[in-house]
Amino acid sequence: MNFKIQAKGIFFVSISQFGMALSFSFVMTFLPFYIAKISPYGQKETIIWTGLIIGPSHILTALAAPFWGSLTSRFRPKLLFERGMLSNGLLFLIMGFVNHLPLLLILRMIQGALGGVSTIGLILISSLSKEDRLHKDFSFFQNSITAGQLVGPLLGAYTASVFGYRTAFIFAFFIATIFLIFCHQHVEEVPIQKRKTFAETNLKKSLIWAWLLSFTATIHLTFLISILPTLLGNFQLTDNVALKSAGFIIISYTITAIIGNYVLSHIALKFGLMRIITMACILGSIFQFLLSISPNIVSFTVFRMLQTGFIASIFPLTLSTFGRDIGGRTVGFMNSSRFVGMAVGPIIATTVMAYSNLLILSLIIAGLTFASLWGFIVSLSWKER
Secondary structure (H helix, E strand, O other): OOHHHHHHHHHHHHHHHHHHHHHHHHHHHHHHHHHHHHOOOOHHHHHHHHHHHHOOHHHHHHHHHHHHHHHOOOOOHHHHHHHHHHHHHHHHHHHOOOOOHHHHHHHHHHHHHOOOHHHHHHHHHHHHOOHHHHHHHHHHHHHHHHHHHHHHHHHHHHHHHHHOHHHHHHHHHHHHHHHHHHHHHHOOOOOOOOOOOOOOOOOHHHHHHHHHHHHHHHHHHHOHHHHHHHHHHHOOOOHHHHHHHHHHHHHHHHHHHHHHHHHHHHHHHHHOHHHHHHHHHHHHHHHHHHHHOOOOHHHHHHHHHHHHHHHOOHHHHHHHOOOOOOOHHHHHHHHHHHHHHHHHHHHHHHHHHHHOOHHHHHHHHHHHHHHHHHHHHHHHHHHHO
16 A cells, blocks of 8 residues: 555545544534423433433443454454444434434433444554554544534534524534545555454553553543633633633634644654653643633633643554554553543542632642653553563
8 A cells, every 4th residue: 555545544534533523523512402402301300311411422432442443353444434434423313303311312322332433543544554654643633533623513503503403413414424425435445453452462551551641631631611610700701701711712722732732743753752742741731730820811721722732642642652563452442541531521620629629620630640651651661671
């Protein structure tokens, strides 16, 4: 397979994952409002149903990710990737015609179990990429997901408000379908993967610490949204002003996450992967601390933008340190760290803020970061011996 075909495949796998992230964030923006609309229950019960429908799917996705990765040793990865995209698109379509919360919950649970698309995407990238470009290609794949998560909420909110919820669900189905067609036409087949068990990689300790480091990096990226209204209230921002400010802050730090991921992945080969990972963890934690003592909303926004700019590269760079030494199941195991972090990050943030403050939360996140970074560095040094 020549370089042009490889580069084309990497581009369209990443663009297809952009489409999946776009369709998911598109729907997640208006899903709570749709639940409130069709709910026959009171406010308290509806809030509980909203949490059940939206939250647990991340845990199911994390549990299913290693399984989906292992399937690439039995079935063609491209076929699995396409079927995953199609299944998720069809589930969005069905949701548009559902007006019973228990059925909607079942569909979301199925969607969580089918959430291994990004794991298979990482395996496709690993197979198509050259060894010396792996960190850049993983970074591009990660940035594609982030870009989809940035654009999706804007389109989802607009579509649902103008055309209604059912049309919005149908539109999400067509988004997934269009990017599925791109993938089918432009991504070359890659061989069925060799089966490598977790034990066979001889990297068990390193992988566990890498998982913890990626998990902590995801907490960095996801904890803020759940407590942002409270923090903005501390700056005397309320109601519509707070809502607009929150939107601006989220868009701003998502953009710097994309830029930071791109820049750090491109200098990693020159300065060394571990040096860049270490620097990103240290600086990200410093800005996390500065975030907690920000005197005004401007400095708060700037510190958050700088924090995510450094932290966003941790997962793709950490994964690329293993190269192709790990199999599909282990890639799934590593990818599950992101989904667990997405589920746990808001829980940690809201729990700590309920009993303490942002400074304590920042110190906890920084402590987890330094502990997992230290363990990862030590485990790699033992592996080299």
